[in-house]
Amino acid sequence: MSSVREPGRKTRSLRVEALARVEGEGGLSIKIRDGKVTEALLRIFEPPRFFEAFLRGRQYTEAPDLTARICGICPVAYQMSAVHAMEAACGQGVPPEIRSLRRLLYCGEWIESHVLHVAMLHAPDFLGYESALHMARDHPEVVTKSLALKKAGNAIVTRVGGREIHPVNVRVGGFYRAPSKAELAPLVPALQEGRGHAQELLDLVAGFTFPDFEADTEFVALRHPTDYPLNEGRIVSSRGLDIPVSDYESHFAEEHVRHSNALHSRLKGRGHYFVGPLARYSLNFDRLPGSIQDAARKAGLGPVCRNPFRSIVVRMVETLWAIDEALRILASYEPPEPSSVPVPPRAATGSACTEAPRGILYHRYRIAADGTIEDARIVPPTSQNLATIEDDLKAFVAKRLDLPSEALGWQCEQAVRNYDPCISCATHFLTVTVDRD
Amino acid sequence: MGERKKPTLAVFKFASCDGCQLSLLDCEDELLAVAAEVEIANFLEASRAVAKGPYDLTLVEGSITTPHDAERIHQIRRVSKTLVAIGACATAGGVQALRNTGDVSDFAKIVYASPQYIETLGKSTPIVDHVFVDFELRGCPVRKEQLVGLLGAWLNGRALEVSSASVCLECKRRGTPCVMVAAGTPCLGPVTHAGCGALCPSFRRGCYGCFGPMESPNTASLAAVWTSLGATGPDLVRAFRSFNAGAEPFRRESEVHEQR
Ligand code: SF4
Numbered sequence: 001m002s003s004v005r006e007p008g009r010k011t012r013s014l015r016v017e018a019l020a021r022v023e024g025e026g027g028l029s030i031k032i033r034d035g036k037v038t039e040a041l042l043r044i045f046e047p048p049r050f051f052e053a054f055l056r057g058r059q060y061t062e063a064p065d066l067t068a069r070i071c072g073i074c075p076v077a078y079q080m081s082a083v084h085a086m087e088a089a090c091g092q093g094v095p096p097e098i099r100s101l102r103r104l105l106y107c108g109e110w111i112e113s114h115v116l117h118v119a120m121l122h123a124p125d126f127l128g129y130e131s132a133l134h135m136a137r138d139h140p141e142v143v144t145k146s147l148a149l150k151k152a153g154n155a156i157v158t159r160v161g162g163r164e165i166h167p168v169n170v171r172v173g174g175f176y177r178a179p180s181k182a183e184l185a186p187l188v189p190a191l192q193e194g195r196g197h198a199q200e201l202l203d204l205v206a207g208f209t210f211p212d213f214e215a216d217t218e219f220v221a222l223r224h225p226t227d228y229p230l231n232e233g234r235i236v237s238s239r240g241l242d243i244p245v246s247d248y249e250s251h252f253a254e255e256h257v258r259h260s261n262a263l264h265s266r267l268k269g270r271g272h273y274f275v276g277p278l279a280r281y282s283l284n285f286d287r288l289p290g291s292i293q294d295a296a297r298k299a300g301l302g303p304v305c306r307n308p309f310r311s312i313v314v315r316m317v318e319t320l321w322a323i324d325e326a327l328r329i330l331a332s333y334e335p336p337e338p339s340s341v342p343v344p345p346r347a348a349t350g351s352a353c354t355e356a357p358r359g360i361l362y363h364r365y366r367i368a369a370d371g372t373i374e375d376a377r378i379v380p381p382t383s384q385n386l387a388t389i390e391d392d393l394k395a396f397v398a399k400r401l402d403l404p405s406e407a408l409g410w411q412c413e414q415a416v417r418n419y420d421p422c423i424s425c426a427t428h429f430l431t432v433t434v435d436r437d
Numbered sequence: 438m439g440e441r442k443k444p445t446l447a448v449f450k451f452a453s454c455d456g457c458q459l460s461l462l463d464c465e466d467e468l469l470a471v472a473a474e475v476e477i478a479n480f481l482e483a484s485r486a487v488a489k490g491p492y493d494l495t496l497v498e499g500s501i502t503t504p505h506d507a508e509r510i511h512q513i514r515r516v517s518k519t520l521v522a523i524g525a526c527a528t529a530g531g532v533q534a535l536r537n538t539g540d541v542s543d544f545a546k547i548v549y550a551s552p553q554y555i556e557t558l559g560k561s562t563p564i565v566d567h568v569f570v571d572f573e574l575r576g577c578p579v580r581k582e583q584l585v586g587l588l589g590a591w592l593n594g595r596a597l598e599v600s601s602a603s604v605c606l607e608c609k610r611r612g613t614p615c616v617m618v619a620a621g622t623p624c625l626g627p628v629t630h631a632g633c634g635a636l637c638p639s640f641r642r643g644c645y646g647c648f649g650p651m652e653s654p655n656t657a658s659l660a661a662v663w664t665s666l667g668a669t670g671p672d673l674v675r676a677f678r679s680f681n682a683g684a685e686p687f688r689r690e691s692e693v694h695e696q697r
Pocket of ligand 1: 069072165166453454455456457458498499523524525526527531532576577578579
């Protein structure tokens, strides 16, 4: 981190060179002129990987495995959005047993990803450690229990999908092979034990001190008629948006923002918005079972939470929910027979949105009659949030200008980590500028 | 007598999905034990503490795709005693090497509104094309057991033994019936490097080659078997052109079927 004072002007520039503990690599720079924050830039170092381009010419059945490689931390999200978009294009739904097994798989990823973020990446900030491994010296219990919980989430993905990262069992139409009851049985005790750890972790994070900071952004999430959203629902917002996923592109746009040379998503005619756990929770509190609502209230949350620093608490509430949902599905699990339904291709366009751990992930494909992908569009959660993160950072720094640069830098880093930005995901369509003076 | 100085471990990332380095954090049972044995000198995904090199062991994830990264890998090599490339990106260019067969400026136009801002190389290349690599771990992603094995071997001053046989051997070992023989499902197992534990066939799915080519694979004879099972030329092109598209034997075989 470096801080430069330019002589003659009351100017302070602050750069956090490489942001640690976010997935992917990014940097942040903030410019202060005459006591005002003039710029907050989240710089993206990730080189582009051109997924939308090389998906063209591939078969529709390949999209789940190819797009999984956009992000190693939420591959299931990519697979889920891809299979649902392809099934939408082909006009084929799946039976409820397959739907349940997909939800189970997704719960595994939520648990794994949320706990990784809460315990390994974010809690060290609140407790003043450089990393979870440093934290482990003083709080070994917290770290070992978190690891056990994360492992329980990963075990779901492994038993259902074959491996934690880039599972192999997901296909358009369902699964290559449905795991047997015996294969899934060991998940139950691990999750039951994990639930206790999750409750302890929730109690711990609920007791952290949170900076007083609220942002008034428009929240966007999926909403399902009865369930807490994972794979299906309409896209709704805290300011009255309520559309089917197929209308996504008529309401959302990417704009090219000069100052950051990055594409930022916005709601047409309304501006920046925000996706992820805070938005999902605040728009779907009434879809949580009573026991989870109670746990949230006990942790100091209301039905709406607008303080991004408290997202760590919301993530733990969602983790608790995902454990219960997984246990519920496991309790009545019967292997779907057959494990997948045929989804013959046709010339059509299909889109889908699912709730990745970090928020809605949109996929849209146009395929030919023989199943060849002609066009693909993927909008990951982090790119939808970038503009809001920058807005929030400006507001956040404005109130903390008296802090010494070192302290301000670390606080800003923490503020960025609130959003759990997954820079690998965002970059496959963010513009990268290499700044050479 | 002072405490023995712990060996230093660094993890660096190039173009990738982060999955391979994440495998390290997914070693829930071993993570703390490993962390106690080494000094984690640079692992941005896990820690904000950064120590300058030299590093005793450097793990490199990702492929080289920008002029800046082509420089950076040399700097990293200079401060690394042992450098291990982990995963298909680092050992073969990864899925982003699918650009190697197209025109990258066309690719940029498809994805970006202002392609002139994109600084990128025409090809995605593995680490070994740029610097000396001490060891390679295959897979997309690497198998975490192999990663733990590697760290254990290094800590004890041993070499890691990795089989260079095919996935078929692993199917036999775990008793999975051959999907090609039993169900006529095309499978890349006979030409693919072992290491995954024959995962896909255990889900009644053909191997899709994410560990890359084994040593001297007979891709032509496998292609003939695929053809007899009904695969077309374009099917073969796509099969050999995925996560290890840049690996020489797979690249060559895919080009054979492109010309037909
Ligand atoms: S090899 Fe595969 S899993 Fe590893 S970083 Fe590359 S894309 Fe991700």
